[in-house]
Amino acid sequence: MERYTKEQRVSLKTHYKYGKSYAETVRKLRGIFGRRNAPYQSTVKRMIKKFEETGSIMDSKLPVRHRTVRSVDNIAAVSVSVAESPGTSLRHLSQQLDIPRSTMQQMLTKDLHLRAYKIQLTQELKPTDHVHCR
Numbered sequence: 001m002e003r004y005t006k007e008q009r010v011s012l013k014t015h016y017k018y019g020k021s022y023a024e025t026v027r028k029l030r031g032i033f034g035r036r037n038a039p040y041q042s043t044v045k046r047m048i049k050k051f052e053e054t055g056s057i058m059d060s061k062l063p064v065r066h067r068t069v070r071s072v073d074n075i076a077a078v079s080v081s082v083a084e085s086p087g088t089s090l091r092h093l094s095q096q097l098d099i100p101r102s103t104m105q106q107m108l109t110k111d112l113h114l115r116a117y118k119i120q121l122t123q124e125l126k127p128t129d130h131v132h133c134r
Contacts, residue, residue, distance in 0.1 A: 004039070006057065006058065008033065009047065009057040009058070010057060011029070011032060012025065012029060012039065012044060012047060012048075013047075013048070013051060013057060016044060016048050022041045022044050022045050022048075023041055025044050026038060026039065026040070026041050026044055029044075069099055069100065069103045070103060070106065070107060070111070074097070074099060074107070075107055075111045075112070077097060078093070078097065078099070078104065078107050078108065078112065079112055081093060081096065081097060082108070082112070082114065090104055090105060090108070090116070
């Protein structure tokens with residue numbers, strides 16, 4: 001999220017161009033931006049330096065991080081492994097497939113929509129038990 005709009009960045013560059021001083025630029029911008037929203041001297045310095053290096057007043061786009069472990073092939077391998085032996089623990093499964101345990105958990109919950117459960121053994125209800133409950 002960008003803190004300053006395109007127009008604010010242009011006014012910052014324009015005021016710096018006429019004053020050639022970071023402190024003077026900040027003082028002028030306080031009247032325009034307001035006392036609370038005016039940039040610090042270090043912000044002005046960084047934005048001007050970025051403009052001189054790149055020729056653009058806007059922030060550069062951050063690179064998209066690609067999934068390396070949660071790939072389609074690994075998800076398919078996990079799905080097959082879980083279908084073959086559903087009782088295998090998550091830790092054991094992650095060691096078999098050489099995938100981190102936390103990534104394995106994400107694959108099972110987010111991609112395969114599987115949830116962990118623990119079987120709880122209870123006593124069987126008999127027909128005579130309903131009489132005793134009333």
